Amino acid sequence: xxxxxxxxxxxxxxxxxxxxxxxxxxxxxxxxxxxxxxxxxxxxxxxxxxxxxxxxxxxxxxxxxxxxxxxxxxxxxxxxxxxxxxxxxxxxxxxxxxxxxxxxxxxxxxxxxxxxxxxxxxxxxxxxxxxxxxxxxxxxxxxxxxxxxxxxxxxxxxxxxxxxxxxxxxxxxxxxxxxxxxxxxxxxxxxxxxxxxxxxxxxxxxxxxxxxxxxxxxxxxxxxxxxxxxxxxxxxxxxxxxxxxxxxxxxxxxxxxxxxxxxxxxxxxxxxxxxxxxxxxxxxxxxxxxxxxxxxxxxxxxxxxxxxxxxxxxxxxxxxxxxxxxxxxxxxxxxxxxxxxxxxxxxxxxxxxxxxxxxxxxxxxxxxxxxxxxxxxxxxxxxxxxxxxxxxxxxxxxxxxxxxxxxxxxxxxxxxxxxxxxxxxxxxxxxxxxxxxxxxxxxxxxxxxxxxxxxxxxxxxxxxxxxxxxxxxxxxxxxxxxxxxxxxxxxxxxxxxxxxxxxxxxxxxxxxxxxxxxxxxxx
Amino acid sequence: xxxxxxxxxxxxxxxxxxxxxxxxxxxxxxxxxxxxxxxxxxxxxxxxxxxxxxxxxxxxxxxxxxxxxxxxxxxxxxxxxxxxxxxxxxxxxxxxxxxxxxxxxxxxxxxxxxxxxxxxxxxxxxxxxxxxxxxxxxxxxxxxxxxxxxxxxxxxxxxxxxxxxxxxxxxxxxxxxxxxxx
Numbered sequence: 001x002x003x004x005x006x007x008x009x010x011x012x013x014x015x016x017x018x019x020x021x022x023x024x025x026x027x028x029x030x031x032x033x034x035x036x037x038x039x040x041x042x043x044x045x046x047x048x049x050x051x052x053x054x055x056x057x058x059x060x061x062x063x064x065x066x067x068x069x070x071x072x073x074x075x076x077x078x079x080x081x082x083x084x085x086x087x088x089x090x091x092x093x094x095x096x097x098x099x100x101x102x103x104x105x106x107x108x109x110x111x112x113x114x115x116x117x118x119x120x121x122x123x124x125x126x127x128x129x130x131x132x133x134x135x136x137x138x139x140x141x142x143x144x145x146x147x148x149x150x151x152x153x154x155x156x157x158x159x160x161x162x163x164x165x166x167x168x169x170x171x172x173x174x175x176x177x178x179x180x181x182x183x184x185x186x187x188x189x190x191x192x193x194x195x196x197x198x199x200x201x202x203x204x205x206x207x208x209x210x211x212x213x214x215x216x217x218x219x220x221x222x223x224x225x226x227x228x229x230x231x232x233x234x235x236x237x238x239x240x241x242x243x244x245x246x247x248x249x250x251x252x253x254x255x256x257x258x259x260x261x262x263x264x265x266x267x268x269x270x271x272x273x274x275x276x277x278x279x280x281x282x283x284x285x286x287x288x289x290x291x292x293x294x295x296x297x298x299x300x301x302x303x304x305x306x307x308x309x310x311x312x313x314x315x316x317x318x319x320x321x322x323x324x325x326x327x328x329x330x331x332x333x334x335x336x337x338x339x340x341x342x343x344x345x346x347x348x349x350x351x352x353x354x355x356x357x358x359x360x361x362x363x364x365x366x367x368x369x370x371x372x373x374x375x376x377x378x379x380x381x382x383x384x385x386x387x388x389x390x391x392x393x394x395x396x397x398x399x400x401x402x403x404x405x406x407x408x409x410x411x412x413x414x415x416x417x418x419x420x421x422x423x424x425x426x427x428x429x430x431x432x433x434x435x436x437x438x439x440x441x442x443x444x445x446x447x448x449x450x451x452x453x454x455x456x457x458x459x460x461x462x463x464x465x466x467x468x469x470x471x472x473x474x475x476x477x478x479x480x481x482x483x484x485x486x487x488x489x490x491x492x493x494x495x496x497x498x499x500x501x502x503x504x505x506x507x508x509x510x511x512x513x514x515x516x517x518x519x520x521x522x523x
Numbered sequence: 524x525x526x527x528x529x530x531x532x533x534x535x536x537x538x539x540x541x542x543x544x545x546x547x548x549x550x551x552x553x554x555x556x557x558x559x560x561x562x563x564x565x566x567x568x569x570x571x572x573x574x575x576x577x578x579x580x581x582x583x584x585x586x587x588x589x590x591x592x593x594x595x596x597x598x599x600x601x602x603x604x605x606x607x608x609x610x611x612x613x614x615x616x617x618x619x620x621x622x623x624x625x626x627x628x629x630x631x632x633x634x635x636x637x638x639x640x641x642x643x644x645x646x647x648x649x650x651x652x653x654x655x656x657x658x659x660x661x662x663x664x665x666x667x668x669x670x671x672x673x674x675x676x677x678x679x680x681x682x683x684x685x686x687x688x689x690x691x692x693x694x695x696x697x698x699x700x701x702x703x704x705x
Contacts, residue, residue: 006693007693007696010642010696011646011661015555015559015639015642015643015661016551016555016635016636016639017551017555017558017567017639018634023554023568027546027571028546030572030576031542031546031572031576031579032539034576034579035539151528151531153532172528172529173532290529
């Protein structure tokens with residue numbers, strides 16, 4: 001063994017290449033050149049940005065926090081049963097096998113898992129949030145690393161200090177930190193409290209979901225309404241998935257949670273990637289605050305940045321409840337037809353179609369979109385990102401070709417109703433009312449909404465929206481923005497026909513027999 | 524770790540300073556890895572440059588799970604494999620020209636100690652898979668599990684490759700290494 005260690009040491013310490021200054025400067029120059037070229041060719045932002053704002057919205061964060069608090073306070077219980085020797089142990093009564101899981105959990109001293117959000121919209125689209133957290137739990141202390149996509153944006157530490165707990169929040173995004181002391185909060189943190197809570201609930205489960213593969217493991221799922229463990233609406237549904245072999249939790253889903261102030265969507269909160277028995281080094285829980293970070297709350301810096309980026313914003317005095325009325329009316333819509341520029345859009349739940357015409361009125365292209373989900377329930381709480389499929393079929397009449405692409409849950413075209421509902425969700429933040437007018441023979445009220453209200457968008461990017469006074473459904477929607485040459489562009493959605501009777505086959509792709517298939521990226 | 528996370532975050536937001544810091548920090552480790560895998564200073568420089576250029580171009584949409592060093596090391600290995608595939612394709616018709624090009628250019632600035640040269644040559648004598656495992660483990664600090672993923676094989680195979688690689692190096696270097704480590 002000795003010589004092998006020598007070799008390892010030699011390669012570690014002696015095998016080293018030094019870059020001379022010529023090479024160093026030459027490669028660096030080429031990299032900088034590449035960067036300059038790349039920066040020049042990266043297209044400027046031309047569409048409204050919504051993603052980050054939605055995720056960073058304090059409202060959504062609050063809603064998420066509420067769910068976390070509910071879950072922690074509510075606790076959960078599992079059921080292991082009679083069937084510990086049975087291949088399908090979960091079919092036995094929980095009392096028979098629940099204790100086995102409890103016993104396993106007692107041995108767990110640390111826990112690592114991920115938590116994230118999926119936003120679910122009533123017309124079938126989903127949006128997996130770019131914000132997620134990796135949680136590290138140990139006895140009496142915890143750490144939560146917050147990410148946006150692959151970027152670490154902050155770390156929260158909960159560390160005992162005598163009989164108290166100190167919470168450190170370090171924000172890399174805003175280069176600041178805060179500390180808060182919770183008196184008497186030490187020595188109360190139990191890494192598996194949440195899991196024990198769910199195990200304890202299993203005898204109250206509404207149904208067994210059968211088996212599914214998650215993270216390469218065969219799991220069995222149980223479903224329980226949140227009203228079984230607290231004063232929660234029964235539409236709040238939780239699902240807990242256990243590894244069939246180890247009986248340890250693999251995935252916890254909390255469905256159909258409302259996003260406060262955003263009635264146009266709900267969200268699903270998912271905890272997964274559980275790791276048990278992980279050795280967590282003590283220094284993981286030593287707060288690290290990079291030099292130069294200021295001691296202030298990120299909200300202060302965020303507000304200042306927003307003020308600098310967006311300038312002052314104006315808000316109209318909107319009638320109370322108007323937003324809810326508009327959103328409620330939209331959510332009742334079964335079908336619709338409308339025009340958007342040179343395109344006619346037909347839609348229903350989970351399907352839509354877009355016909356694009358030339359200036360001469362000739363049909364150039366038809367696109368069909370169909371969403372398939374595990375469960376087509378009205379509330380969409382049966383969202384399961386594994387089984388989400390959106391099939392897009394495009395027929396191009398100009399070159400007699402067609403193609404088909406299949407999209408997953410993480411990235412897919414959005415249902416047209418999503419953008420309409422998104423704007424409806426911001427009606428209460430409108431800049432000003434436009435007064436009543438008659439459009440297409442319909443009495444309408446109008447409002448103007450700056451795109452700054454939902455994202456980091458420039459001045460001059462705004463929406464003008466007119467709604468039917470009676471039905472509260474949109475009649476005309478204008479999106480205006482300033483082009484690079486300073487001229488205004490306007491995209492209009494109009495000629496809305498809500499709940500229109502549509503031909504039965506309008507959402508069935510029709511591919512002419514002599515058309516040739518092309519790969520999606522060549523279309 | 525924290526420093527790298529901060530560098531990634533700043534880099535993604537367009538910080539030239541962060542890119543320079545990443546470059547300064549990882550140029551030599553990457554060069555060492557590429558040199559160890561290729562035993563060709565010109566090619567190693569090209570590989571490292573390509574990796575950095577590609578890194579820059581992916582700034583707006585790259586998704587980097589795990590460590591920056593692991594990401595860069597994996598990128599180097601993938602580029603080296605591409606390079607070797609190209610070389611194999613060219614081998615028959617182009618051997619003479621390639622050999623003629625291999626001696627260092629006048630402005631070549633890769634500096635190796637005598638010991639490093641000897642080690643590089645010994646490592647070059649290993650089969651590709653063993654060489655990758657040994658260098659990724661010892662020079663890039665990658666976990667065997669991650670190397671197995673990169674090589675699309677089992678962790679046991681990777682452990683065997685590591686073991687065989689070291690045995691082979693030991694027999695090639697004979698008593699040299701013991702002398703250095705005194």
